[in-house]
Amino acid sequence: MEEYFSAIRKMEHAVMFPSLLRGVYMEQQDDASTGDFGNRDLYEYYMQLKSIKLAVEGRLAPLNESKHQITSREEVQENGEEADLEGLLYHHFTGLYRVLTHLTRKANALTRKYNEIIGQINQSEITDYQSSLTDNYVIST
Secondary structure: OHHHHHHHHHHHHHOOOHHHHOOOOOOOOOOOOOOOOOOOOHHHHHHHHHHHHHHHHOOOOOOOHHHHHHHHHHHHHHHOOOOOHHHHHHHHHHHHHHHHHHHHHHHHHHHHHHHHHHHHHHHHHHHHHHHHHHHHHHHHO
16 A cells, blocks of 8 residues: 555656646556556546545545445345455455555556656757757857
């Protein structure tokens, strides 16, 4: 879980202007971390990753947690025996680990893409500045 929080903190520190992610889509690559962004732009994923982090940090219960508790009680009553709590814990922990790993990869991919965008903007500004210097030098000689 610490790796997930670390990736999200890194993403939040890197992405100073989230609006730059509007209308930007991840190119489909062989990398598993970039192949699952679907047809939503990176801004939507940025906001989703941040809201999930806030929910996990705040330990907010899922909206339908009470439904799951009722279902679990009914299952225990139907089986007439105590559920395998260790197995159930392992099952849910494994699922949580997979989800957090998936979200960590998304956060890292989003951070890399944002850094590429910023790098392109900076490179464009440097090129424009250098060309203006060259134009001024040619004009003054």
